[in-house]
Amino acid sequence: MNTLSYGLLGLLARKSCSGYELMLQLQPFWQAKHSQIYPLLANLEGEGYLQYTRVEQTEKPDKKMYTITQKGRDALQAWLAEPASAPITRDELFLKTYCLWLTDAQAAIALFSHRISEYEGKLATYQEMLADLKAKHGNTVEDFSSPFFGDFVLLHRAVRSSKDQLEWCQWVIGLLHDSKSSGRPT
């Protein structure tokens, strides 16, 4: 059982979903393509952690609705009791930053500007999601026995780290401008 499998169980512990829906819900906090999810679901079903029923739809393809079993819930509980392993971050921008001295100021600024425009969009999305959550479940988000508590703190994390990354990029660009004008007079 790998981490993504537990992630799928965690989503299904809230409500039954199709593989496609699971993929969409998972996106913000764990990247995974459908080609990885479908085989895992089949496997989890084979091992008795999930069950599914085929739902026929008109005007849309049929889908498989997966439901967690008691065995699945037990496995989730056991996993939750263990400490989370350290996060893995792989950011190409870190490696490029390490090589900045090999390039010129314009190219360097372009690298960080590109990252800024990427993250401005992400930040806006997370902020909207957080506002929606507060509007709909404002009274329950701070009660940790509600599933919305998890959503609430995760969205806070996403907003926070997006802002942090943006600020860092802007700070670096500022340094690059200073270095360009004072360090190398025309």
Add this chain to the structure above:
Amino acid sequence: MNTLSYGLLGLLARKSCSGYELMLQLQPFWQAKHSQIYPLLANLEGEGYLQYTRVEQTEKPDKKMYTITQKGRDALQAWLAEPASAPITRDELFLKTYCLWLTDAQAAIALFSHRISEYEGKLATYQEMLADLKAKHGNTVEDFSSPFFGDFVLLHRAVRSSKDQLEWCQWVIGLLHDSKSSGRPT
């Protein structure tokens, strides 16, 4: 050519190193085991991006010192001109946070406390590294044509995001305490 290969070229553009040294230097910003690095180095050497000489040592095993070639430098330059792809983060704590409602307050607090103690150590390490860098190269760190500029901004990033993660964990623990005492009176 994958991202890690460019990372290795980036390290070797500063100074010649053995595979073992590359592995150690890479750790803080890109996780990679020696079993991944050695074959990549052999491949880069075969393609003409690197050269190596065997260095015999007394009291220590022999090592291969790799040096970047002009072809390697050209490849690095071309890679630097392209925008960095979006970072990938996989944090098991996110998935467990999503499932917090399934567990009790003590277990939840334990999860975040564990993460805090992990990151307190990391933060201290990064802060030390940054202090050392400033002590040794204080005058050059803000000149982007110096390799120390890259080190400087990367260490800033590491310190920043460690702090951000710690603050988030502490904030969540605060909410968990509040929820425990006010939401569920004894």
Add this chain to the structure above:
DNA sequence: TTGTTCATGTAATGGGTTACATGATTAG
């Protein structure tokens, strides 16, 4: 008519970890 959403799957390939393998020196 071209692209997007919904919906599921398999196959091939690439990226990354764990385990296997060796061997000397040094610190606890």
Add this chain to the structure above:
DNA sequence: CTAATCATGTAACCCATTACATGAACAA
């Protein structure tokens, strides 16, 4: 005596992405 550091490599496996495959509805 055991573990860690230095030093290199291979093999097996797992995890993840890209590409292949199908097909209907709907919007630009």
